Amino acid sequence: MSENLGHLHGPNADGWERVVVVGLVATPPDHPARVVGLLSAELAELLSSRVDRRVRWEVRSNWGAVAPRRDGGLAALLDDVAERRETAGWDITICLTDLPLHVSRLPLVAHYSLRRRAGVVSLPALGLGQVRAARAAVLGLVEGLATALVDDRSRPREERVGRMVEGVAPVRRVVDQTDDGEIGFVSSRITGTLRLLAGMVRANRPGRALLGLSKLLVGAFGTAAIALTTNTIWQMGDALDGPRLTLIMVLSLVGLVGWLIIAHDLWEKASAETPRELARLFNLGTGLTLGLAASVSYLVLFAGTATTAALLIDSSVLSQNLGRPVGLADYAVLAWIITSLATVGGAIGAGLEDEDDVRAAAYGYHPTPTGWRDDPASNGDDTSWNDGRPRGS
Incomplete structure (x- = not known):
């Protein structure tokens, strides 16, 4: 591309052959804004070194809609981005x-539109390593679009753009024959969907959901401490085998996640604004995020309960109660059954959790980050964010 960009104008007063302004738009301004913040700090240098050193690349950052249209899909998003450009x-x-x-019905990883001079990268479709993958995808899309700035008759270097995007995920190109210059990159139905779900959980920040369950975890510890003093629980744990203990654990985790979804109205319903397939994906993302957070909470509770049991219950007392010699495995089983029961007790108290903290785990809801501002150089506005509101409202 370096042989093309300088043809439009001769060197300017600064010695640059051309100035190209690249805008990065984050929509909604939650997880995407963090990725944009990381990329905007390094993108100009990367474009200069990898695309064209004779061009002065200027990078601007901005936000998109807090609640982007769900029913319009890709076309609505591209139109909004082009209008902002x-x-x-x-x-x-x-x-x-x-x-x-x-x-x-195939997950879209990236798309660029020559007519709009705009591109889109879907972060969840990139899987877990989103910053690294987004960096490569953005570089590829910018190169393809920058070529079109020089000569409207020239086609972007589709092979190179394709290789840069294909380098971040297994994708194939889809060219829209009815709308010249519309080229997308999609992944496979099975592996692409699995990567998409993993990326949705990554974008949903399970750590935030885990913090939202902190009160529940404290309450569950209290329940576990009381249960440790009850010899009936000791005998119950001794009587249960591995499969039944596993089933009780799974049911307790499913019950906790289900109660959180019901108590805090986290279930996304299909509507005219939210297609059924998208609502299904949102609910899967929410369930997986809460499931991961609940599982980590379970492991923390198990470790704490096992440690407390080993410190408080002497082996001779436990052996006398069970009528046989005991070892570390018996303490682990005791902690296992108590953790499962305490998790169920914690689910009952889950309604006491902070509403915003729990709702933040819903994929269809993202609180508006405080402190984010438009880049004044991009549009002359210095408007700060308001309070959080549902992304899909």
Whole structure:
């Protein structure tokens, strides 16, 4: 591409052959805004070294809609991004979103539109390593779009753009024959969907959900401490075998996740604004996020209960109660059954959790981050964020 960009204008007063302004738009401004913040700090240098050193690359950052349209899909998102590019006076704009996008029911990883001079990267479709993958995808999309700035008759270097995007995930190109210059990159139905779900959980920040369950965990510890003093629980644990203990554990975790979803109205319903397939993905993302957070809470509770049991219950007392010699495995089984029962007790108290903390685990709801501002150089506005509100409202 370096042989093309300088053809439009001769060197300017600064010695640069051309200035290209690239806008990065995060929508919704939660997880995507963090990725945009990381990329915007290094993107200009990367573009200079990997695309064209004779061009002065200027990078601007901005936000997209807190609640992007779900019913319009990719086209609505591209239209919104293109409108923001025109308003801000950018040459190229790339949108990073955590909204799951599909083309012909296949997960969309990236897309660029020459007509709009805009591109989109779907962060969850990149899987777990989203910052590294987004960096490579954005570089590829910018190169393809920047080529079109020089000569409207030229096609972007699709092979190179394709290789850069294909390097971050196994994808294939989809060219829209009815709309020239619309090229997407989709992944496979099975592995791509699994990667998409993993990326949705990553974007949903399970650690935030875990913090939201902190009160529940404290209450469960209290329940476990009381249960440790009850010899009936000791005998119950001794009488249960591994499969039944495993079943009780699974049921306790499922019950906890189900109660959180019901008590805090986290279930996404299909509607005119939210297609059924998208609502299903949102609910899977929410369930997996809460399931991961609940599992980590369970392990923490198990470790604490096992340690407390070993410190408080002498082996001779436990052996006398069970009528046989005991070892470490008996303490582990005791902690196992008590942890499962305490988790159920914690689920009953889950309604006492902070509403915003728990709702933040829902994929269809993201509180608006405080402190995020438009880049004043991009549109002359310095508007700060308001309070959080549902992303899908």
